[in-house]
Amino acid sequence: MAPTLVFLLLLGLCWNTVSEGPPSSTRGSDVPEFELPTMNYDTKDSYKPGSIGVLFQIVHTFLHVVQPNAFPEDILRKIIQKKFDLSTDYEKPENVVLTLKIIHYEIGIIICAVLGLLFVILMPLVGFCFGLCRCCNKCGGEMHQRQKKNGTFLRKCFAVSLLVICIFISIGIICGFVANHHLRTQVEKTRTLADSNFRDLRTLLNETPSQISYVLDQYTLIKEKAFSDLDNIKSLLGGGIHEQLRPKVIPVLVDIKTMAEAIKETKEALLNVNNTLEELKKSTAQLNSSLSDIKTNLEQSLNDPQCSVPSMTATCNDIRKTLDHLDDNTSVDQLPSLHMQLDNVNDVLRTDLSSLVQKGNKSFNDIPEMVQNQTTDMVSDIKSTLNSIGSDIKNINEQISIQDNLSIFMDPINSVETYIHQKLPTLEEYDSYRWLASLVVCCLLSLIVIFYYLGLLCGVFGYDRHATPTRRGCVSNTGGIFLMAGVGVSFLFCWILMTIVVLTFVVGGNVEKLVCEPYQNKKLFQILDTPYLLNENWKYYLSGMVFNKPDINLTFEQVYSDCKENKGIYATLKLENHYNFSEHLNILEHTGNINSSFENMNVRIDNIVLLDAAGRKNLLDFSSSGVDQIDYEAYLAEIAKPPTKVNLLSFADELERKASQLPPGSLKQSLTSNAQTIRTLYHDQVMPLRQLMGSLYRRIQSLQHKSTGLGEKVANIITSLDSAQDFITNRISSVIVQESKKYGNMILGYFERYLQWVKISITEQIAACKPVATALDSAVDVFLCSYIIEPMNLFWFGIGKATIFLLPAIIFAVKLAKYYRRMDSEDVYDDVETVPMKNMQKGHIGFHRHQTTQAL
Template sequence: MALVLGSLLLLGLCGNTFSGGQPSSTDAPKAWNYELPETSYETQDSHKAGPIGILFELVHIFLYVVQPHDFPEDALRKVIQKAHESKINYDEPETVLLGLKIAYYEAGIILCSLLGLLFIILMPLVGYFFCMCRCCNKCGGEMHQRQKENGPFLRKCFAISLLVICVIISIGIFYGFVANHQVRTRIKRSRKLADSNFKDLRTLLNETPEQIKYILAQYNTTKDKAFLDLNSINSVLGGGILDRLRPNIIPVLDEIKSMATAIKETKEALENMNSTLKSLHQQSTQLSSSLTSVKTSLRGSLNDPLCSVRPTSETCNSIRLSLNQLNSNPELRQLPLVDAELNNVNNVLRTDLDGLVQQGYQSLNDIPGRVQSQTTSVVAGIKRVLNSVGSDINNVTQRLPIQYILSEFSGYLNNTESYMQRHLPTLEEYDSYWWLGGLVICSLLTLIVIFYYLGLLCGVCGYDRHATPTTRGCVSNTGGVFLMVDSVALLPRLVLNSWSQEILRPRPPDVLRLQFGVGLSFLFCWILMIIVVLTFVVGANVEKLICEPYMSKELFRVLDTPRLLNEDWEYYLSGKLFNKSKIKLTFEQVYSDCKNNRGTYGTLHLENSFNISEQLNINEHTESISNELENLKVNFSIFLLGEAGRKNLQDFAACGIDRMNYNIYLAQTGKSPAGVNLLSFAYDLEAKANRLPPGNLKNSLRRDAQTIKTIHQQRVLPIEQSLSTVYQSVKILQRTSSGLLEKVTRILTSLDFAQNFITNNISSIVTEETKKYGRTIIGYFEHYLQWIEFSIREKVASCKPVATALDTAVDVFLCSYIIDPLNLFWFGIGKATVFLLPALIFAVKLAKYYRRMDSEDVYDDVETIPMKNPSQH
């Protein structure tokens, strides 16, 4: 694996790499999640060209028009296969056909290259003949301008055409300057980019051992959680059993407890009622005696002689008639006592029903404690097994091949980094040469265009349509000279002028200078086109054969062709890694997995050399825990209520409170203790006495009225209080006795059901809860072991930095830093060079209209005689 990773890294840094992997479809368990610490990398995943990217896209569109064919995967495969052959027979039909396929794919590039070569061949020839033609006063070489009717129109057309062409050339030159600057600035960034990638790769190497340590550390977290549950077996397992029993037992015990409370309340009510009835009998007798006494006193008072005299007699008679109302209620003394019922309830209370219920509650609450006391040895055995699982996991992680492979990969990384450190300065030095050469080319073209612009500016501004060709102004003539003296001829003109004066002495120096300037312009176009063709062939082919197929992964599909890189291996990577070439491990899959940040183990299918699933055999580890849990036996018996408690409930149902005649008590509690309201009677008597004349009769009646008030206060009110107590007790007894037998029967039925439920289901409940408890303990480690496998397969030693380094080498450095600016350079310079030819033609044509001529056409009525300028002579 280290060899493969090292190969990928070297390939990437020299022109090809792999990026993050797609996450496995295996998801980590969701219950109690662990998470590996995030590893941050410095190098960006993607490269953005910025605003200059629009120009690069323009070049890509042009290349697509020139080369619209799909990537020739089959042809490239055959080329690689042919390269492995020791001797290639070029006459074979297969070889010829392959050549034709390559030629068909390269047709656009070949055609453009041939046009460039044609341009290179023809330009010097055309320039030479053009120069010779001007030497012979042809092709505009004669300093004489013939007047034409369409002359102004032609001048304007030539000027506009030249201006448009100059703008196009200027755009091309601008592209050249931009491309030249981009190469320089981006190459300067290469060292920082390489350092960033190497830093990320070293982070990968350094973080992998830390990730494995973290995985091992999580075992202690898992074990602590399991130990916590084992130490809390009373609340976890015992609580689970208790929760299963509660719904069927607690309601029954609550009902029995309520009935025990009702028995106590019944006893209290009977006791209060019985004592109140006894007191009521006595109070009623005392009331009757007191009323009899007061009636006797009133009759004695009414025997007074004054009662026989009118009108006093009428008052005495009304008082005498009302004396029959002063009687007590005799039925109060006849209310029956409840001694028998009270005795029955006291007999029931001899059995402590509430204590029996508390024993039932306690038998349930003792379940957790019994579980803990009966499972001590089993818990200790499970803990021993869990400790041994930790040792096994540590051994497995120590034998993982990842760290060993990454240590080997570290050697490749060091060698690659040293190589880069040695050669990056050379690359920067070559880049400076390239930048200087590109700057010279762009500057010379810029100078040419500047002369054209100056020529147009001076010619247009200084042109006088009323002036004759021989009398044109200095500004106009300067514009014409600028148009003829192109920038290529500036430097060598001095030498050429002197040479021309020696060799071609008969010709005027000015004419020779113009002719050689035009010739050297043609010669310069030819040299520029050589540079354009060379850079076009290189840049276009690299873009179409490396950059584009790399981005679309077509290049990987070619490399993944069975038996392509090694005729003995069906898949090269699996043969290199495992010496088992039939395992499907492809460059494209490795690149995609690394690109998506997948771990090295899963990316390279290392299960074929070290199967983590077999080494971390979950069933093997959990089986040991299951065996220990099978020895976990919990035995206990629960009795909710004994026979004494059942008999107690039955005796209470038969105590007789439900057969009492409560109506006779309720009927008396609604009646007055006396036949009349004594207080009202006393006030009425006192009012009648006050109407009598003063004397013994009046005084005695007033004393009797006061006595009646006292009887009401001392006798009637206590009786009324006793009747209220009897009423309350009767209501309590009525509520308790209502459906008493049915209530007791229902409770006993529920009790039988609950007891049967316990008897029949306690063992199955204990078994089920024990298994559930065991699954919980095992689940912690199943989840942990699954997470280990998932993490090692998908997360540990994520090869994303390797993929990023490959993307940096190919997509960023080769394609974005070098090829994109190179293509933009030939695109701009090529456009400027191609349009330089029509610019020369229009400049030569236009210069005639701006320069001061040596002679001009003169028109007479008879004939036109060209006159020579005296200056020529």
């Protein structure tokens, strides 16, 4: 009852909670993550009865068999609407019809109750008549046992039947003991259950304001993150614009810088080639001079008179023929000089192209700084807007006075808790009386069944089949007495037991079918949600009570289900119909102003020149310097030739060989000396000349490689430069707009993310009303149904079953007692007359020795 009252009181929270924010559209990078502190509740979500639940389920099945009719929703609606009142006019047709419907619904319970009442009324009468009858030696009261041929079979059948019935009675008694103990145990847990629910409700009331304050305080993190990004606009916005332009600008600047380096390298290469060429020309001229001298010396030597001698004439003529080979093989002196190209490149280098590239690169890299300088006022305005939002958020908690409004519910909760704590001792005291009475009931039944068990035990083990009915043993006779004692106690108390069973059955069965089951399947809530039921002027009673707007579709079932799912009270009670948090905060208006500031942001970047006119002229002059027009093939072809027409070493060896064929003399000595001179000339001049020609060949190849396609390269650079410059001049505004929108969305994304989190927190987490549903479940489902009704139903089920089985037990016990008790007389049979004769002498039986048969 107390949790129910608290549930109704907590509905007032609707007047002091916050509304949901707008949905999130974008999310900025590096958005802070929020997590609402969770509330920890003590009360468990569900109740599990444990192993005794199997017995409860058996009772539920029995009740379903007895009462299979569907929940009488129409009947209850009419009763609640007071359309059924027998005190005014019970003969009204609608009252008669409704009465018949009630009887039809309760027919199973009514029949069982009537049968129980008949049992209560008839059992004492039957017992009284049975006692009188036996006192008159009727109804088995005569201490004489008729002898039957199937007596042994009947005795065993009666014993087994009574044993089975006693087992059933014992099961019922055990159920009674278990139910009695379980009910007492659960009542003892009531205080703990109530305290747990009240703690949870206080936690809900106390923590809700702190949760709301926490949500509002998280705006500080958002503002700090936004301030950080605004202060870092140089790298975020300016850097974004810079990064968008990089693919267009940087490759061009790199190409120009590379070309500037190529100009310097070309100048060095030209200089090296030209110097090497001049040196080569000098070396070639010197070689020609030396070869001429050697050729002159050889001609003078061949004019020696010895060459006139016939034997040496042929040798001299052979030598004279080879003198034409002593000559230069190249025309290096005819190769043109590279002074003109070198002068043109030097003229190009008078303009420092690298510094011009650095200047253009610097102006490009200054874009972030330019953006920061031009957005100072805008950043200041946005910060002011954010500060004003912060001020509104700081004031909102004071405006709605959450703590003050929630504190009014603490007194009712404390009052209800005090009331419950005052009544719990009384409940526990009454429960102790109930427990004692139930224990007495169970003990009475136990006493009866113990009598039966003892009777069976003594009767079975003390029975002697050879003993006559009048001579049965003491143990057997005691068994029969125990059985009759059980019968007597049964007649004395069974009607009292059945009275208790009927009363608890009617109460427990109806509460189970009319309260517990419809509460679990929510049909009770559906009845309460019937339009115009609780108030004929309100379609929806709950919305009329909470908002005074009965047309809002707010139902008890929906509220209970949402609370069961631990949803926030704001969404559960549809509080947007009463209090809208966004209207007080106006955060959408502020974010709209921020968005407008970004959209109207005016950033101009129109003074970036990647390469000025001097730089362009420098590139064009280099392309027309003539470096790429040099006839490199002619140079390479000429330089690739050997320096002399003949291999001087081979020539010297041949000259020396031929000289060796001459007789000693001045001619031979002169030729040998010239051969040695030729060898020296080869080592001193030809070999260095060859190395110089190889070096020049490689340098010309390198120069050729550098100058190949020079005009095309420069033209491509100029084209790329014009394209990049045109992009910066004409299309940078679109890049600025794009990056500004992206930057603005990032800033606004923080607030939209915050609002999304606020929405989720308000609707799903803040003031999550699960303790209210748990309190209601604790009051109805746990305390009333699980703690009280289910064990009470199990009690009447077990005791009722045991009491019902007392009836056949009485019959079988009376029948069986005849076979165990010692009789006053017995039957004897005469074989001639075959007529039983009764010896009425007490304690003595006469026999016809040869004609008497004793039946077992």
